[in-house]
Structure formats: structure tokens, C-alpha cells
Ligand code: NAD
């Protein structure tokens with residue numbers, strides 16, 4: 255059997271590496287239009303950082319795992335074609351700012367149709383609006399020259415989270431496969447299930463109809479993001495009342511019906527999918543006349559924007575209502591720890607908010623390159639999800655400096671803002687940093703990861719999100 259995957263990104267790369275590792279008899283080829291990316295997959299420095307990924311790629315690459323730009327050849331030869339391309343939010347035209355842009359998906363489908371001389375299972379790995387399989391089916395059927403070629407479309411959404419992708423792929427809570435309720439649809443489901451059954455217990459391989467599988471992916475992300483917006487809404491109330499959001503989260507999380515995960519208040523959720531998928535879900539709802547349902551889910555995104563804005567206002571308010579000309583050290587730019595990914599990171603909006611008020615941001619992140627930070631801070635909304643984005647120009651920005659050393663970033667700063675929960679931030683010598691900073695020296699912990707009592711002992715004025723406010727901060731208003 256041969257598997258091809260179109261799209262060598264955060265999903266296509268790690269997912270196919272795991273398939274290759276667990277299914278040594280299957281040839282797996284990941285193809286992409288981005289030559290640089292493919293070159294990096296074939297090098298010692300992979301294009302994405304994911305713990306454990308390099309080891310797996312190293313073991314399989316050249317054995318039964320290949321990365322190539324020869325899309326036509328490998329897709330043409332494959333029995334199963336996964337499609338894991340970008341499905342960004344539309345930026346113009348009907349549905350701009352909400353609907354998923356299926357340009358890249360359709361492009362992939364046209365390509366599959368044009369090179370196919372044998373029947374194939376086409377697997378939707380990208381996150382797509384409900385009913386995409388129907389549209390893609392038409393594109394495939396009408397563009398294939400050979401009338402004997404049959405395409406069976408399956409929805410097999412990916413639930414991995416970045417930073418833990420390899421663990422998630424090795425031990426997923428479930429794998430979901432949706433297919434048509436026909437004999438050939440069910441056969442295709444069984445074929446794909448066989449692949450996963452190499453390492454995943456059968457009871458964890460769930461099957462469904464196509465539309466349920468497509469909708470389940472959007473719903474899962476909406477529910478996860480909703481928990482974060484819910485706890486973030488409560489974090490604002492905690493600050494106003496003297497309650498402590500960690501204590502509230504712990505108290506509710508011990509209720510087995512609620513559960514303890516995804517209850518960390520933060521400066522806001524980021525990442526490539528939560529916002530995009532909720533907007534996509536809302537657009538689907540609106541399209542079928544369910545405005546109230548769309549409004550309900552849209553509030554999850556609005557609350558997230560509010561949280562980022564609220565954080566910026568706290569910083570500026572605490573610093574005597576002016577950050578003009580003040581150096582602020584920003585610790586963390588990635589959207590979460592253990593990844594170099596900055597897509598929709600809350601750090602973008604927070605830094606932009608501070609810069610708008612005249613602050614000079616000095617950014618340090620252990621994994622994110624300066625070039626990426628400058629690109630993110632100058633790009634229009636949603637631009638990051640275009641295949642060319644990583645190759646687009648990166649401009650230096652006034653009032654933004656990127657430091658490769660956390661001590662230098664804090665030197666002469668009035669404040670430190672912690673925006674990513676990198677473990678190393680917990681272990682810095684804050685007493686030494688304090689000495690180098692302008693007084694009063696502030697720490698704004700947007701992730702609640704630092705030892706606040708210790709920081710206060712050193713002399714810092716501390717703002718910890720969702721915690722009782724420092725009297726100095728209250729007076730500062
Ligand atoms: P990505 O941008 O990292 O990768 C997509 C790749 O597809 C890019 O390298 C791009 O060059 C390539 N591509 C686009 N059009 C192509 C074409 N016609 N032919 C060949 N290559 C093409 O994106 P990603 O994070 O891997 O996400 C891919 C999909 O998976 C999205 O729909 C996303 O919503 C979904 N998803 C992402 C995650 C995640 O954690 N990142 C998790 C689950 C699902």
C-alpha cells in the first residue's frame with residue numbers, strides 16, 4: 255500500500271511520521287508545494303519543532319517515509335491520499351472574516367483528479383466546514399479523465415495539540431473516521447481503520463457518517479475554546495471580587511462532570527485553529543439560518559479578544575496610565591509552550607496594544623525567531639494561514655526589539671509581561687532581573703506560572719491574572 259499526504263505542515267508532517275513508524279510495510283510520502291519546507295523535512299533541522307518528532311522522522315525517513323515536491327507522481331501512485339492543507343478564514347468577499355477559504359483544498363482535489371489513473375480513498379485531514387466532502391466529491395468526479403476511477407471520500411479529522419503532537423498521535427483518545435453509508439464507503443472506512451489499528455486499540459477507532467465527523471471536529475474545538483473563555487470570564491470577576499481563579503477552577507474541576515483540564519485562565523487562547531474553527535462554525539450556522547446559534551459561539555471569540563484587551567489595559571493602567579517610551583520585556587511569543595508556532599498567538603494583540611500606547615517591546619522567546627515576530631506583528635489579520643506566508647518579507651518595526659537573551663530583554667525595562675507558559679520562565683533569577691530594571695518594577699503574569707509571593711518579596715509589583723489584586727495596582731488606577 256502507498257499513502258500520500260498533500261500538505262507537509264504541523265498536521266501532515268507529524269501524522270504521517272507516526273503512520274510510517276507504526277506501519278513499516280506502507281510507503282508514506284508527504285508532498286507540498288513549498289520547496290523550502292520539503293527541503294527542511296529532508297534535513298537535520300525540521301521545519302516545525304515538536305518534542306519527539308525528530309527521532310521518529312530520523313528512524314523512518316528514507317525507509318518508508320519520504321518528503322517530496324513531486325506531487326503528481328506520488329499522489330498518482332497512492333492508494334490513500336490524505337489532504338492536510340490550509341483551510342484559512344476568508345479575508346475578502348462573501349463570508350470574509352468567518353467562512354473557511356477552501357481554495358487550497360479545492361486545488362488539492364483538482365490535482366488528485368488530474369493525476370489519478372487508479373481508484374483512491376481521499377481523506378479529509380484538514381478541518382473543513384460540514385458538507386465539504388460533498389463539494390470535493392463533485393470536483394474529483396468531474397475532473398478525472400478516467401471513468402473507471404472511483405474516489406471514496408472519508409473525513410478523518412485530526413485532534414492533536416501542538417507541543418504534545420507525538421504523544422497525542424501515539425495514544426489518541428480516539429480516531430474518528432466518517433464515511434458514506436454505502437458499501438464502498440464502509441469498505442473505505444475499514445481500509446483506513448486497518449491502518450490505524452496497527453497501534454490504536456479498535457475500541458478507540460470511532461466511525462460515523464461524513465457530516466457527523468466533519469461537524470465533530472468543529473464542535474470539539476468550539477467546546478475546548480469555550481472552556482477557556484468561560485474561565486477567562488471568571489478571571490475578570492475574580493479580580494473584581496478578591497476571589498482567586500485557580501482556586502475556583504480547582505473547586506469546579508474536581509466535579510467529575512466538569513473535569514480539571516482546560517481550566518487555566520490565560521491572557522487568551524491562540525493557535526491556528528480555535529478562532530478559525532469557531533468562525534467557520536458560526537458561518538455554517540448563519541448559512542442555514544441559525545443566527546442565535548452562531549451568536550452563541552461567536553461570544554467565545556469575543557470573550558477571548560476582551561481578555562487580551564483587558565490585559566493590555568491592566569498593564570497600562572498599573573504603570574500610571576502611560577507606557578509611552580517605556581521598555582517592556584515580553585517573555586514568550588509562541589501561542590503555548592513547547593512549540594515555535596506563533597499563529598494567532600495572544601502575544602500579537604498584546605504587543606500591538608502596548609505599542610499603540612507608545613511602549614517599546616523587547617521580546618524574548620526560546621523558540622521563535624526574530625524574523626517571525628516581525629512578520630507576525632506587521633501582517634494583516636488571517637494572513638498567516640496562506641501557504642506563502644512564511645516566505646513573505648519580514649520588516650523591522652519601530653518600538654519592537656527581539657532579544658535572544660532574557661536578561662538583556664529585562665535590562666532597563668519597567669515591566670516584564672509573561673505571555674507564554676515556557677517552563678524556563680519559572681526558574682529565572684528574578685532577584686537579579688529586578689536589579690537591572692527601572693523601579694517600580696512590574697511583572698504581569700499572563701499565564702499564572704510564577705511564584706508571586708516570592709516576586710513580591712523581591713520588590714516587584716505583581717499582576718497575576720484572575721488573582722486578588724496587589725494593593726499598589728488598585729491604588730494605581
Ligand atoms: P500548515 O500551514 O502547517 O500546513 C499546510 C501545508 O499545506 C503548507 O505547508 C502548504 O504549503 C501546503 N499546501 C497548501 N496547498 C497545497 C497544495 N495545493 N498542494 C500541496 N501542498 C499544499 O497547516 P496545519 O497546521 O498543518 O493545518 C492543516 C489543516 O489541519 C488545517 O485545516 C487545520 O485547521 C487542521 N488542523 C490543524 C491542527 C494543528 O494543530 N495545527 C490540528 C488539527 C487540525
Ligand code: UGA
Pocket residue numbers: 381412413414415416417475478482515516517518519520521522523524525526527528589590591
Ligand atoms: C487545539 C486542540 O487542543 C486540539 O485538539 C486540536 O486538534 C487543535 O487545536 C487544532 O484543531 O488545531 P492547539 O491549538 O495545538 O490544539 O493547543 P491547545 O493546547 O488546545 O491550546 C490552545 C490555546 O489555548 C493555547 O494558546 C493555550 O495556551 C490556551 N489554553 C489552553 C489556555 O489558555 N488555557 C487552558 O486551560 C488550555
